[in-house]
Structure formats: structure tokens, C-alpha cells
Amino acid sequence: MAETVNPVPGRLVRYGAQGVLYALFAAFIGWFSSAPAYRHLDEGQALLRISFRHPGKTVADCRTRSAEELAKLLPHLRAEQDCGRERSPVRIRVEIDGELLHDEVVPPAGLRRDGASSTYRRIPIAAGEHRLKVLVNDDRRVEGFNHQGERSVTLSPGQVVLVDFVADKGGVIIR
Structure with a gap:
């Protein structure tokens, strides 16, 4: 069994x-x-965050095509204006209390360099009262900077200050 x-x-x-x-x-x-x-930040530090996406100005102005040039083109390609697509790189410079903190040239995206320039940076800074100045140039043909934002900020430890660029709202935004 x-x-x-x-x-x-x-x-x-x-x-x-x-x-x-x-x-x-x-x-x-x-x-x-x-x-x-x-630890997000060290003791006694705040954070400066630079974040924007902005298309620079076109590198060249549009030009009007002559009648002979238009005649040589196919009918569906006969636009009077000939406009280049390439965009200027965007340069951003950040100064804190009169000293240079960040300087960057952001190239335009795309194979033909016709897209927006995008950047994101996190920069730890000491907490306290500061004078923040942001300069932006989005046109290769302009010497210096054509947009500016300046603001006094009092930062507590762990606080975040955002630097953005919105052309519709006056350019440089510091909040």
C-alpha cells in the first residue's frame, strides 16, 4: 500500500x-x-531658476522679389516676399548685486536654426536681500541687449525666484 x-x-x-x-x-x-x-538646497540658500523658450528675431529682413524672379518660380511658389527662416540666438545675462552670475548664449533649435531658443538653469544663491538684473538680446543685429528686467528681491532660505521671458508681457519677468 x-x-x-x-x-x-x-x-x-x-x-x-x-x-x-x-x-x-x-x-x-x-x-x-x-x-x-x-536636501534641495544647502542651509541659508535660495534658488534662482532661469526658464524660458523664446524664438529670436530673424537674422535677415524680408526682401521683395522682382517680376523676373517671380516668373522663374513655379506658380504655387510665387510669394512676393522672400523671407529667411534662420533665427538669432538668444543671449541672457544675469547679474546679482552688480556682479555677473550667469551669461549664456542659447542657439535656436532645429536643423535650419529656425526654432525657439530654450534654456533651463538652477542656480543656488545666498538667501537675503539682492538686486537682480536680467539682460536679454534676441536680435543678432543689435549690439548689447534689447530687453532688460531689474528687481530687488528679499529671499528666505529655500525660496525660489523665477526668471522668464514672455514677449507679450513686456519681455523679462522676475517673480
């Missing part, structure tokens, strides 16, 4: 081991959700 083996003790061991492993995994995840502690 063959003896039958009771499968219940094997199942209990297997389910028990599985429960212990799940508990260890949950403890591991729980520990990493709160430790090690992440």
Missing part, C-alpha cells in the same frame, strides 16, 4: 517564506521613501 503525503506542511512553509520576503521588500521600500534625506 502506498502512503499519501500531506501537502499542507509544504504549503505553509512556502507561503510563510513568501510572506517574510514580501515584508522585507515592503520594509526596504519604506526605508528608501524617507531615508536617506534629500
